[in-house]
Amino acid sequence: MDHLSQETIKELILQSQEAKQQAYCPYSKFRVGAALLTIDNVVFKGCNVENACSNLGVCAERNAISKAVSEGYRNFKAIAIASDLKDQFISPCGGCRQFIREFGSNWDVYLSKPDGSYLKMTVDELLPVSFGPEDLTMKKVFEIS
Numbered sequence: 001m002d003h004l005s006q007e008t009i010k011e012l013i014l015q016s017q018e019a020k021q022q023a024y025c026p027y028s029k030f031r032v033g034a035a036l037l038t039i040d041n042v043v044f045k046g047c048n049v050e051n052a053c054s055n056l057g058v059c060a061e062r063n064a065i066s067k068a069v070s071e072g073y074r075n076f077k078a079i080a081i082a083s084d085l086k087d088q089f090i091s092p093c094g095g096c097r098q099f100i101r102e103f104g105s106n107w108d109v110y111l112s113k114p115d116g117s118y119l120k121m122t123v124d125e126l127l128p129v130s131f132g133p134e135d136l137t138m139k140k141v142f143e144i145s
């Protein structure tokens with residue numbers, strides 16, 4: 001995956017913090033924002049959107065990815081995630097890890113803190129030995145049958 005400049009990383013994290021401002025989280029009061037950078041250098045932002053029927057809530061990461069895919073973008077360089085947790089890097093939930101992995105296992109996830117510090121991890125590090133679209137090819141299906 002392309003190496004992002006320090007400036008690009010900083011900007012992407014700032015955009016994830018901007019996205020966090022829009023969080024709709026009256027139940028958890030836990031704001032999360034995500035900023036997704038496509039290979040065309042377009043950024044899609046997403047926040048968590050909760051619901052009175054609590055299991056219907058959507059995470060920030062999934063929201064950003066769904067926005068991008070809906071607009072025709074499927075190739076991503078990086079996603080930055082922001083929350084209000086001061087003492088730890090925000091960690092994407094298991095569902096989001098799988099959702100992120102759908103679009104490749106070799107791209108970057110920046111887990112950030114409000115002060116802009118971050119932990120860079122690849123999708124593969126966040127979700128090792130993952131199951132993805134490649135595992136559903138007809139070739140593999142025929143191999144086992």
Ligand SMILES: O=c1ccn([C@H]2C[C@H](O)[C@@H](CO)O2)c(=O)[nH]1
Nearest residue numbers: 028030032048059060091092093
């Ligand atoms: O990486 C994360 C972790 C949590 N949440 C949301 C889900 C829920 O709305 C709230 C509390 O779990 O935070 C995200 O959007 N992304």
Ligand SMILES: [Zn+2]
Nearest residue numbers: 059092093096
């Ligand atoms: Zn999630």
